[in-house]
Amino acid sequence: MRILSLALWVLLSFSVAAEAPQKAAIASAHPMATAAGHKILSQGGNAFDAAIAVSSTLAVVEQQSSGIGGGAFWLLHRAKDGKNIMIDGREEAPAAAYADMYLDENGDVNRDLALYGPLAAAIPGEIAGFEHLAKYYGKLPLSVSxxxxxxxxxxxxxxxxxxxKTIERKAKVLKRYPASAAIYFPDGEVxxxxELIIQKDLAKTLKAVAKHGKAGFYEGKVAKKMVKAVQKHGGxxxxxxxxxxxxxxxxxxxxNYRGHQLVTAAPPSSGGIAIATILNILSAWDLTALKNDGNSPKRIxxxxxxxxxxxxxxxIYLGDTDFVEVPIQLLTHPYYAAGLRAGINPTKAMPSELLPGINDNPKGEDTTHFSIIDTEGNLVSATLTVNTGLASGFIADGTGVLLxxxxxxxxxxxxxxNAFGLIGDDANKIEPGKRPLSSMSPTFVFSEDKVAVLGTPGGSRIITMVLLGLLDYFDGNDVHSWVNKPRYxxxxxxxxxxxxxxxxxxxTIEALKAKGHEVVEHRGHWGNMHAVSWxxxxxxxxxxxxxRTTTGSATVK
Incomplete structure (x- = not known):
């Protein structure tokens, strides 16, 4: 699955590198971030420089979803040599972390400790990602981007x-910490x-990074202030x-799926493996024909x-590959998918409790994504996160950094x-220096004449939203249709x-219920997909x- 035939790889690499887009395209969650990316392109930067500008601007204007106190996966395609690579800026557990650190005296998870305050925070990776992008892939100094x-x-x-709305929802947590309250409740009010939200301390921290690179964040004054604040409040x-x-x-x-090559996120993301598994299972059916024949319930x-x-x-299987052995080749192999497919009844749902695995029945959309194509044909699909909305609620005093x-x-x-209802086993247990499993799924699709770049926030639903966008692309629809697609x-x-x-x-709902599915209609909408095509x-x-959101910004220049 992961090893393409040499002929197909050469064809796809040559096709992308041999031609160039007429213009650059950027789609992100906020117009200021999209504008920042285009500004850097106009100053001679490439898509990778623009990715720094978009990421860092989102870290300022969309803190309910991302920030320099969080992490990211940047999926890159370099046009000049066809290289695809994932930059893993995922957060990692502190050295003092241990498996049972959030369990109370009864052995139950203390969800308040796991979600709120500095004890809930892993070591951020976004700033290290900025320096890496600038040093190895960009054209401009980090300070410019x-x-x-x-x-x-x-x-x-x-x-x-x-x-x-996110500030209002998280008000009680934010007001626990003076630095957070000062930013999000000026004059004591939401x-x-x-009204302008001004973050002078965050600007100083970003200036330190602009001047000193990664060391301006992970060492020196900023680092000392963060550690002092974290330890003061129990971290x-x-x-x-x-x-x-x-x-x-x-x-x-x-x-590969229906003549297309997909390039997507590797562990510690679970998204790429899950998407590959699902598409391999579905490859036996002509889903487009089912849709066109009006048999939507069977397709769904x-x-x-x-x-x-x-x-x-x-x-069961997925975790940080630096700590656990993930059977990637098995899980993404067509033969494995054929075995899974054999257990699917085309007319009846199989209860999850009948699948071998974890059988305990467990009792958001707070990430962000952007997509970029530049005029050289370089591509970026990036998903960034601080986890839940406004994250831990804790801003480290004097730094402006929301952890x-x-x-x-x-x-x-x-x-x-966890907070998104996802369950896990020992493969994703807490260990010092380990990176937690993620659903973030930045993705590229290449065919002989088209390129697609897409991704979305959405917690546990990220994988399925990207999947549905991909299936809509395979049905022959355009980028506007992918992001509009109804989701399940x-x-x-x-x-x-x-x-x-x-x-x-x-x-359709009644037909699905008749097949044995318990259908639960969400009270609203989820996701915030941003996509570009060429x-x-x-x-x-x-x-x-x-x-679905009012601040999304997609422009071609």
């Missing part, structure tokens, strides 16, 4: 409904729409934890059963669900088929942002 973010933090950005970070953090380059997961049923099996494997709560993405106890989701446990409000008509025959590029 960070300038739009510095200005946004220093001058402020207008508060908008999504961040206001910012009103249009376990040390200066050595910060100094020892390193970004990693990972070989992406590659797979088959896709749901494939989701169920991939998420079951996620819960993640990614420790909750580990399995705090086998079979116990099954994650093995709990054994329920979740759907967006209004995604299916009443007849027609290599015409040179035209296109970009689209999810209409």
């Amino acid at each position: 960070l300038q739009p973010a510095i200005e946004a933090a220093e001058k402020g950005f207008p508060a908008y409904p999504r961040i206001i 910012p009103k729409e249009g 376990i970070w040390t200066l050595d934890d910060l100094k020892n953090y390193t970004v990693k380059e990972r070989e992406p997961i590659t797979t 049923h088959l896709i749901t059963e494939a989701m169920r099996r991939a998420y079951r494997d996620r819960s 993640n709560n990614e420790m909750d993405d580990f399995s705090a106890k086998p079979g116990e669900p 989701h099954h994650q093995y446990l709990p054994d329920k088929l979740y759907i967006e409000k209004g995604a299916f008509d009443a007849a 027609n290599k025959k015409t040179g035209e590029v296109d970009a689209a942002s999810d209409p």
